[in-house]
Each structure stands twice: as structure tokens, then as C-alpha cells.
Amino acid sequence: xxxxxxLRVGLIGAGGRWGPWAHVPxxxxxxxxxxxxxxxxxxxxxxxxxxKYGVKHAYSDVxxxxxxxxxxxxxxxxxxxxxxxxxxxxxxxxxxxxCEWPLGANTREAEELAAIARERKLHTMVGLQRxxxxxxxxxxxxxxxxxxxxxxxxNMTLMNSGVLTRTSDRTWQRDxxxxxxxxxxxFGHVFDAMCMVVGELAEVSSVxxxxxxxxxxxxxxxxxxxxxxDNILIHGRLVNGAVVCANVGVQPYHKSGFRFEIYGxxxxxxxxxxxxxxxxxxxxxxxxRKDDKEMKDLPVPDRLKWVPDEVRKVGRAYDVGxxxxxxxxxxxxxxxxxxxxEHAVRRHRTLDAVQRASDTGHRQPVVL
Numbered sequence: 001x002x003x004x005x006x007l008r009v010g011l012i013g014a015g016g017r018w019g020p021w022a023h024v025p026x027x028x029x030x031x032x033x034x035x036x037x038x039x040x041x042x043x044x045x046x047x048x049x050x051x052k053y054g055v056k057h058a059y060s061d062v063x064x065x066x067x068x069x070x071x072x073x074x075x076x077x078x079x080x081x082x083x084x085x086x087x088x089x090x091x092x093x094x095x096x097x098x099c100e101w102p103l104g105a106n107t108r109e110a111e112e113l114a115a116i117a118r119e120r121k122l123h124t125m126v127g128l129q130r131x132x133x134x135x136x137x138x139x140x141x142x143x144x145x146x147x148x149x150x151x152x153x154x155n156m157t158l159m160n161s162g163v164l165t166r167t168s169d170r171t172w173q174r175d176x177x178x179x180x181x182x183x184x185x186x187f188g189h190v191f192d193a194m195c196m197v198v199g200e201l202a203e204v205s206s207v208x209x210x211x212x213x214x215x216x217x218x219x220x221x222x223x224x225x226x227x228x229x230d231n232i233l234i235h236g237r238l239v240n241g242a243v244v245c246a247n248v249g250v251q252p253y254h255k256s257g258f259r260f261e262i263y264g265x266x267x268x269x270x271x272x273x274x275x276x277x278x279x280x281x282x283x284x285x286x287x288x289r290k291d292d293k294e295m296k297d298l299p300v301p302d303r304l305k306w307v308p309d310e311v312r313k314v315g316r317a318y319d320v321g322x323x324x325x326x327x328x329x330x331x332x333x334x335x336x337x338x339x340x341x342e343h344a345v346r347r348h349r350t351l352d353a354v355q356r357a358s359d360t361g362h363r364q365p366v367v368l
Contacts, residue, residue: 006032006033006034006328007032007034007072007073007327007328007331007332008036008070008072008073009027009033009034009035009036009037009072009073009075010037010038010057010059010073010074010075010095011023011027011035011038011039011077012039012065012074012075012076012078012086012090013040013075013076013077014038014039014040014045014046014049014050015040015041015045015048015049016077016078016079019075019077019078020053022277022278022314022316022317023075023077023317023320023324024053025314025316025317025321026307026311026317026320026321026324027075028053029308029310029311029317030308030311030321030324030325030328032325032328032329033328035053035055036055036070036071037055037057037058037059037065037068037070037071038050038053038059039058039059039060039061039062039064039065041060042060043058046058046059062074062086062089063089065093066090066092066093066094066095067093071095072095072096073096073097073123073327074087074090074095074096074097074098075097075098075099076090076097076099077100077127078100079172079180080100080102080104080105080178080179080180080184081178081179081180083099083103083104083105083109084104084105084109084112084113087099087103087113088112088116091113091116091117091120091122092116092120094120094122096122096123096124096327096331097117097124097125098124098125098127098323098327099113099124099125099126099127099341099344100126100127101126101127101128101184101185101188101189102179102180102184102188102348103126103341103344103345103348105177105178106348107345107348107352110341110344110345110348111345111348113341114340114342114344114345117341123327123330123331123336123340124340124341125323125326125327125330125337125338125339126339126341126343126344127320127323128188128189128192128193128339128344128347129189129277129319129320129322129323130189130192131192131193131196131323131338132319132322132325132326133193133280133283133318133319134280134301134304135271135280135283135284135285135300136193136196136197136271136283137304138285138298138300138301138304139197139262139269139271140196140197142269142287142298143197143198143262143269146266147264147266147267147269147289148262148264148265148267148268148269149264149265149266149267150265150266151198151238151240151241151242151263151264152242152243152263152264152265153242153244153245153263154194154198154238154243154244154246154263155244155246155259155260155261155263156190156244156245156246156248156259156260156261157246157247157248157256157258158186158190158249158257158258159247159248159249159250159251159257160182160186160249160250160251160255160275160276161250161251161252161254161255162250162252163182163212163215163230163250163252164212164215164216165215165216165217165218166216166218167217167218168217168219168220171215171217171224171226174215174225174226174227174228175226175227176210176227176228176229177227181228181229181230182228182229182230182232182248182250183208183228183351183355186250186276187232187248187351188347189277190258190260190275191234191246191248191350192347194244194246195350197260198238198242198262199239199240199242200239200350200366200368201236201237201238201350201353201366202238202239203236203363203364203365203366204234204354204357205234205235205357206232206234206235206355206358207231207358208229208231208232208354208355208358209229209230209233209358210230210231211230211231212230212252213225213226213227214226230249230251231248231249232247232248232249233246233247234246234247234354236366258272258273258274258275258276259271259272260272266289266290267288267289267290268287268288268295269285269287269298270286270295271284271285271286272284272286277316278315278316279315280312280315280318280319281312281318283300284297285297286298305322306325307322307325326338346368349366349367349368350368353365
């Protein structure tokens with residue numbers, strides 16, 4: 001029997017990657033949530049997923065899941081091109097929806113989904129999960145409390161590796177128009193987290209480049225052409241007047257990792273490591289005020305860690321679980337919690353401005 005207190009969630013995409021890897025351990029490890037139902041495109045795979053996760057309710061189409069009155073919230077964790085149709089169906093069925101990022105394959109899709117949710121007064125959340133990361137929450141708190149004083153400059157860099165090869169089930173991402181590539185995902189996640197801490201862009205210049213134009217499929221041994229951007233460089237000015245420089249790339253070999261630095265009139269803050277999904281434990285914060293002789297480690301307070309130890313130990317489930325705590329509390333209390341679909345639209349629009357700046361070679365205003 002379903003618990004009356006725990007948020008009953010239907011997982012759409014139970015046969016995929018990220019849903020089972022990150023969301024299932026979170027949903028099943030939190031006192032606030034219950035994985036109540038699973039949904040895949042076929043009855044046999046839905047039943048297999050239900051058996052694997054110990055779930056009684058299995059559906060082979062989102063319409064059937066939407067008709068189940070016990071499902072309170074739908075989780076859309078499928079390939080980005082399917083986000084729009086499945087999220088729209090869940091919203092129209094009256095379900096609160098958590099959709100993975102990007103919300104749509106483009107801004108128009110995101111705007112339409114946000115409008116539907118707004119009209120129906122449904123709670124939404126988009127999977128920009130670093131906004132629930134304890135490390136980012138603490139860094140944001142330090143900035144608000146004046147640790148660096150007047151913000152002057154921000155520098156962020158993330159260099160991953162592995163751009164040359166993919167398995168064939170992932171090479172669909174080679175088409176930039178489908179909305180899932182290092183620009184929207186790798187850059188989108190860390191850029192959004194940066195904005196959470198330091199504020200939004202006012203204007204931007206950029207280079208959005210595809211340096212590697214072919215990928216090798218490791219399982220089929222064939223080479224495929226790609227238009228997916230793999231190197232993104234921006235510089236500009238924040239709304240608060242600080243200058244910002246960010247460089248995110250996926251390079252062939254030997255990644256150098258993540259570094260995020262904030263320089264202010266009264267001090268310096270930085271985060272080192274943990275630039276990718278599921279790496280909360282690797283995010284180390286250091287800081288130094290103007291009278292300090294050297295920078296020091298700044299441990300994240302336990303009060304910002306909302307999920308049980310068993311969820312924290314599953315790295316991919318850590319900040320995803322933090323998101324679900326926020327979402328469940330929002331639905332139960334009736335109070336909004338972010339990042340919601342309205343926020344997703346703003347972030348889509350920011351990425352559009354970055355792309356326009358690259359396409360035109362001219363600095364662009366960022367209007368959210």
C-alpha cells in the first residue's frame with residue numbers, strides 16, 4: 001500500500017540511463033518519496049523494470065500512467081527530443097512534473113511546457129540539480145553574506161575528455177538540433193550553477209565551436225559526422241557589474257577538471273573539482289578574506305545535506321536526491337521550489353544569447 005505521506009512518483013524512462021542510475025536510488029532512499037510506477041515504451045520492458053525495482057505498477061505508455069490517480073508526480077528521464085511530448089502529456093493529465101534538463105530541444109518547446117504548467121497551476125522542476133548541491137548552496141550563501149564583498153571578476157573552467165568516441169546508443173547526440181550535446185548539457189549545467197552563485201549575465205561574447213567533427217562508434221566500429229559543439233568560451237559582464245570568463249570543453253584526452261573562482265574587493269572564493277554530474281563528494285571549497293595570510297578549506301555545513309547517507313554514497317543520486325526533497329516539500333506545502341520550468345525557460349534563453357553571440361561575432365544583451 002502506498003504511504004499517504006511520501007510523494008508517489010511515476011518514472012517515465014525506466015529503461016534508460018540517467019533515470020535508473022540517479023533517480024531510482026534517490027526516490028527509493030528518501031523518506032519523502034516513493035517510486036510508485038514505471039513507464040517505458042513497451043509492455044515487456046515496463047514489466048522488467050517494475051520487477052527490477054520492486055514496483056507493482058508498470059505502464060507502456062504515458063497516457064495510461066496519467067490516468068492512474070495514485071501517481072502524483074511524473075519524472076521524465078528520457079532522451080531530450082522526447083521531453084516535450086511526454087512532459088506535455090503528463091501535465092495535461094494533471095501531474096506535477098520533474099523533467100530532466102534541457103526541458104525542451106529548443107526554447108519554444110520549453111516556453112510551451114512552462115505555459116501549460118502555469119495555466120494548470122502544477123508544480124514543476126527541471127533537472128539542473130547543481131542548484132540543490134550542498135557545495136553550491138554553501139558557496140552561494142557565502143557570497144550573499146559578503147564573504148568576497150563587491151564582486152569584481154569570475155572565472156570558470158571545465159575540461160572533460162572523451163570527445164572522439166561514443167557507443168552507438170549515444171551517437172544520436174551528434175545532431176546539435178536535437179538539443180543534447182556538450183553545449184546544452186555539460187556547459188548548461190555548470191553555467192547554471194555558476195549563475196546561481198554569482199548572478200545572471202547582462203551581456204555576453206562567445207565562441208561555440210565544434211572542433212571534432214566526427215565521432216567513432218566503439219561498438220559498431222563506424223565513424224559518424226557530428227555538429228555537436230564541444231568547446232564553448234564566453235566572456236562578458238554580470239548584472240552586478242563583475243566581469244566573467246568561462247571555458248567549457250570536451251577534449252580528446254587527459255581532462256584537467258573543474259575550477260570556479262570568484263574574486264571580490266574583500267576576498268576570494270573558489271571551488272575545485274566535482275565539475276561533472278554525481279561528483280558532489282569531490283567539490284572542495286576554499287576561501288580567503290582580505291586579512292587572511294592564505295586561503296583555507298571551507299567545509300560544507302551538514303545543515304545543507306538533506307539526504308540520508310545511503311543516498312549520498314550513490315554519487316549520481318546525491319544532488320538529484322536533494323532536488324527531490326525540495327520538490328516533495330513544495331508539492332506537500334503548496335509553496336514553489338526551484339528550479340522550475342520558468343527557470344528552465346530563462347536558462348534556454350541565456351543559451352540562445354550565447355549561441356547568437358557566437359554566430360554573429362557580436363556581443364549580445366541577455367534578456368531573460
